[in-house]
Amino acid sequence: MDHTLLDAEHRLQAAQLAGDVAALDELLDDRLTFTFGEVVASKADDLAGHRGGSQVLTELFEEDLRMFSEGTTGVTWFLGRLTGSLGGEPFTARMRYTRTWLRTPDGWRVIAAHASYA
Secondary structure (H helix, E strand, C coil), X not given: CCCCHHHHHHHHHHHHHHCCHHHHHHHEEEEEEEEECCXXXXXXXXXXXXXXXXXXXXXXXXXXXXXXXXXXXXXXXXXXXXXXXXXXXXXXXXXXXXXXXXXXXXXXXEEEXXXXXX
């Protein structure tokens, strides 16, 4: 099933907020590399965090979203406020995410992502 890049980004945000591991598994490419500061994580790392409860979002507010796509490649630039807990520690942060997407026969999947504080 093919979705627009905008739809895929919003489905990803909803899955993150809900801790929906099945939806995240569908939206994240198996080769995903995620970077944040000195952390480099894989799809398995991300799914394990949601599955085990060490990554929990209770609020995700999109302030700005920009996107580009051509052919089978897409990029989204998200700016927003996140609230939740990491490793049991509460947090609230304004974050910027840059995600690189690949269009596959099954729809858009994130292949690379980078996050930073905004």
